[in-house]
Amino acid sequence: MIAQTAAPAAGGFPPSMIIVWLLFIAGFYFLFIAPQRKKQKEHDKMLSTLQSGDEVVTTGGIYGVITNVKDDRFVVRVGEGTKVEVGKGFILSVVRKPEAEEKKSS
Helix, strand or coil: CCCCCCCCCCCCCCHHHHHHHHHHHHHHHHHHHHHHHHHHHHHHHHHHHCCCCCEEEECCCCEEEEEEECCCEEEEEEECCEEEEEEHHHEEEEEECCHHHHHHHC
16 A cells, blocks of 8 residues: 555644744845945945045046036046046945045045
8 A cells, every 4th residue: 555644734834834934034134135225334434524626536437537426416527628427326435535535634
């Protein structure tokens, strides 16, 4: 005869599975969500401190110098006599602060 297996007990998730899922969610948060939030806060802080004269690079890889700061965008000089308006979210990083700013920090 064929051995019959016992039917699983009705009643939902066993408590040990709930603990496993909670550990999985906590690990996911600390490995992926928390570092991304920290990086976003640092980027927002960097954007709020930008001013005219800062040399920046955009997400498209264009280097330029900020000539004017507006509410939602920067005017960036990318060449001699060439200026473009760039959304604040598209500034990737600061390449160099003006020298006068660097001397104040020292």
